[in-house]
Structure formats: structure tokens, C-alpha cells
Amino acid sequence: MVHYVELPDGRCYPVVIDSLETLPVWLERVAVPRGRCFLVTDEHVAHLHLESLQAILKTAGWTPYVLVLPPGEPTKALPYLERIYDEALRWGIDRRTPLLAFGGGVIGDLAGFAAATLLRGLPLVQLPTTLIAQVDSAIGGKTGINHALGKNLIGAFYQPALVLADPSLLQTLPEREWTSGLAEVVKHALIGDPALFSLLEMRWTDVLQRNPSLLPDLIARAVLVKIRIVVQDEREAGPRAILNFGHTFGHAIERVAGYGHFTHGEAVALGMLAALWLSHQRHPDLPLTRIRALLQRLPVPPLPETLDFKTLRQVMQVDKKTLAGQLRFVLLRRLGEAYLADDVPEEALQAAWQFACASRQTAVAY
Numbered sequence: 454m455v456h457y458v459e460l461p462d463g464r465c466y467p468v469v470i471d472s473l474e475t476l477p478v479w480l481e482r483v484a485v486p487r488g489r490c491f492l493v494t495d496e497h498v499a500h501l502h503l504e505s506l507q508a509i510l511k512t513a514g515w516t517p518y519v520l521v522l523p524p525g526e527p528t529k530a531l532p533y534l535e536r537i538y539d540e541a542l543r544w545g546i547d548r549r550t551p552l553l554a555f556g557g558g559v560i561g562d563l564a565g566f567a568a569a570t571l572l573r574g575l576p577l578v579q580l581p582t583t584l585i586a587q588v589d590s591a592i593g594g595k596t597g598i599n600h601a602l603g604k605n606l607i608g609a610f611y612q613p614a615l616v617l618a619d620p621s622l623l624q625t626l627p628e629r630e631w632t633s634g635l636a637e638v639v640k641h642a643l644i645g646d647p648a649l650f651s652l653l654e655m656r657w658t659d660v661l662q663r664n665p666s667l668l669p670d671l672i673a674r675a676v677l678v679k680i681r682i683v684v685q686d687e688r689e690a691g692p693r694a695i696l697n698f699g700h701t702f703g704h705a706i707e708r709v710a711g712y713g714h715f716t717h718g719e720a721v722a723l724g725m726l727a728a729l730w731l732s733h734q735r736h737p738d739l740p741l742t743r744i745r746a747l748l749q750r751l752p753v754p755p756l757p758e759t760l761d762f763k764t765l766r767q768v769m770q771v772d773k774k775t776l777a778g779q780l781r782f783v784l785l786r787r788l789g790e791a792y793l794a795d796d797v798p799e800e801a802l803q804a805a806w807q808f809a810c811a812s813r814q815t816a817v818a819y
């Protein structure tokens with residue numbers, strides 16, 4: 454299955470949902486010159502899947518240089534970006550050397566930013582291995598690293614030449630990473646695909662069990678929401694911001710709890726509960742109970758004591774959507790339709806947070 458990201462200025466790249474075995478064919482098609490390539494991955498992915506990828510590449514006449522980084526959110530940081538720069542430059546990349554990002558959103562965002570900046574731009578190939586990366590982070594060109602003050606504060610928009618998502622790789626994901634990825638799938642359903650929302654409700658058991666017959670379609674539907682939004686507004690001048698549903702709270706939660714305490718998806722799941730409450734205040738017809746019920750199926754670990762509303766509110770202020778000091782929130786008008794609001798009353802925020810915390814405590818175990 455292939456979908457194309459067609460940007461208005463004519464740039465275009467495929468998002469392929471297929472086996473990693475097809476990689477060499479796709480590299481030829483997108484005219485990435487065969488020869489040497491620079492491959493960045495993390496220890497977990499390397500342990501499970503690097504041998505197969507290297508074999509595929511070598512058989513097709515590629516010579517990969519492999520850099521394996523530690524796993525997890527703390528790797529999305531300046532020291533590891535420097536590490537990529539050092540190794541790539543010492544090894545002797547040139548402007549035609551493709552950089553292959555083989556991993557989850559951490560590797561994709563970090564290596565993507567390295568590709569954007571090394572020699573002012575290397576061909577970037579995203580080989581996403583987590584659900585989050587396959588449906589969200591590998592597509593659309595947001596690359597970057599975290600800063601002590603907040604998530605993704607340093608980065609660039611840089612589109613890949615190719616995204617190849619192999620659903621079979623997701624079978625080795627730990628349970629927690631799987632449900633974390635489902636948070637962004639639910640987000641895509643809420644902001645842009647009510648039929649996907651119904652599918653998630655109806656086939657939740659299959660979804661949790663990663664039923665291989667369901668995965669390609671599930672991934673494709675979520676991918677299509679992302680592509681549809683990104684092509685309208687590559688650099689988030691406006692409509693793209695709706696992909697940030699749940700992220701104003703979510704990013705602050707990740708930062709305050711300490712990067713890595715919550716997964717990105719867990720923090721976004723909590724953030725979506727808060728944003729749901731804010732949305733329902735304005736749009737009482739929104740099916741709050743129904744949406745909350747699906748969000749409650751996403752497990753979130755206990756909240757640490759440091760996560761008090763006052764600190765969270767301070768950190769939210771550095772959100773990239775903030776304009777002239779004014780926080781902006783993505784709200785739902787109805788199931789499948791979201792918009793950016795800049796007039797959410799300050800006093801509503803604490804109540805929204807309380808709603809999120811209370812919803813988590815009454816979450817349904819599965």
C-alpha cells in the first residue's frame with residue numbers, strides 16, 4: 454500500500470506500508486543513489502531488527518555505516534545530535550549519502566534533524582518501527598530535539614525522501630509502547646476520521662492484540678489523516694496545528710514528569726482528556742462520555758507528585774503554539790473536526806486538568 458505526500462510546490466514522497474524487503478526497490482524509485490548509507494538506530498531496535506535490515510541492504514549492493522544510540526526520550530537531545538554529526542563527518546558522508554532513521558519517533562526526530570542540518574541537507578529515509586512513528590512522526594517533516602525548557606524546542610521542518618513502514622515490525626513492541634502509539638491513532642480519529650473512531654471502538658480487542666489482518670488498514674487510515682493535514686500547511690502556519698490535539702498539556706506533562714517517565718503517547722492521552730473537557734465546555738453536543746470511554750482504554754501510569762497544576766501551567770507557557778504570551782489550544786467542534794482556539798479562559802485550565810486526572814483514576818482496565 455502506498456500513499457503520497459504531495460506538497461503544493463511539487464515536492465512529493467511516498468509513504469509505503471509494506472515489508473522492509475521492498476526497501477531497495479523503493480530507494481531506486483525515489484532516486485536515492487546506491488552506494489553507502491548512514492543508518493541510525495537505537496539499541497532495542499538494533500537487537501531485534503538490525504541484522505535483517507543490514508542483510509536486505511547488503512544483498513542489494515548497499516554499504517551501511519551503523520550508529521546505535523541508547524533507547525528512549527532522553528536520547529532526543531543535543532549530545533546525541535553531536536554524536537551523529539561526529540560519526541557521520543568522520544566516516545565521510547557527502548551530500549548524496551542517504552541517512553536512514555530506523556527506529557521510533559525519538560530516532561526519527563533526532564536523525565531527521567541531523568539529516569536536515571548535516572552538509573545543509575542529506576536525503577532522509579524514515580524507516581519507522583513504532584506505531585507512533587509509522588502513523589505520525591515519520592511523516593510530515595517535523596524533526597528536532599528537546600531542550601531542558603520544553604519538548605521539541607529546537608528543530609527544523611525537513612521532509613523525507615521516503616517513508617517505509619513495515620507493520621510486522623510492530624509485533625515486537627512492548628505492550629506499553631503499543632498502547633502509547635494508539636494514543637496518536639485515537640488523536641487522528643478524533644481530529645479527522647470519525648469512521649476510524651468507530652472502528653477503534655468496535656474492534657478494540659483486535660487492536661490491542663495487534664491482529665495482523667487489521668494492522669495495515671489501521672495504519673493506513675491514521676496515515677491518511679496525517680497526510681491530509683500536512684499537505685495543507687507544511688510549516689504549521691495554521692491548520693496543521695490541529696495535529697497538536699492533546700499536546701499543549703501533553704508536552705508539559707512529559708517535561709514536568711521528566712522525559713521518559715511517561716511515554717509521549719501516555720502524556721498525549723492525558724492531554725487529550727483535558728482538551729476534551731475544554732472542548733465540551735464550548736460544544737455541549739460533543740459526545741464527551743463516548744470519547745472519554747475510548748481515551749480511558751489507554752493506560753496511563755500513576756502521576757508523580759511533582760506533577761502539580763501550577764508547575765504544569767508554567768511549562769505550558771513555552772508551548773510553540775503560544776502567540777504574544779497567549780496559550781492556544783486545539784479543541785474539538787465535533788467528532789472528526791478540530792480547530793485552534795486562542796481564547797480559552799485561564800480558570801478553565803485547572804478544571805480541565807482535574808477532569809483528566811479523575812478520568813484516569815476511573816479508567817477501565819483491560
Ligand SMILES: NC(=O)c1ccc[n+]([C@@H]2O[C@H](COP(=O)([O-])OP(=O)(O)OC[C@H]3O[C@@H](n4cnc5c(N)ncnc54)[C@H](O)[C@@H]3O)[C@@H](O)[C@H]2O)c1
Pocket residue numbers: 495496497498501524525526529556557558559560562582583584585586589590591592593594595596604605622623624625626627630633637716717718
Ligand atoms: N515529528 C513528529 O511529527 C512527531 C509525532 C509524534 C511523536 N513525535 C515524537 O516521537 C517520540 C515518541 O516516539 P516513540 O513512541 O516511537 O518513542 P521511541 O522512539 O522512544 O520508541 C519507544 C520504545 O520502543 C522501542 N522500539 C522501537 N521500535 C521497536 C520495535 N519494533 N520493537 C521493540 N521495541 C521497539 C524503542 O527502543 C523505545 O524503547 C517523542 O519524542 C515525540 O515527541 C514526533
Ligand SMILES: O=C(O)C(=O)C[C@@H](O)[C@H](O)[C@H](O)COP(=O)(O)O
Pocket residue numbers: 589593595604605637689693694696697700773
Ligand atoms: O506533525 C505535527 O504537526 C504534530 O503536531 C504531530 C505531533 O503528534 C507530534 O508530537 C509533534 O512532534 C509535535 O510537534 P510540536 O511542534 O508541538 O513540538
Ligand SMILES: [Zn+2]
Pocket residue numbers: 589637700717721
Ligand atoms: Zn505527538
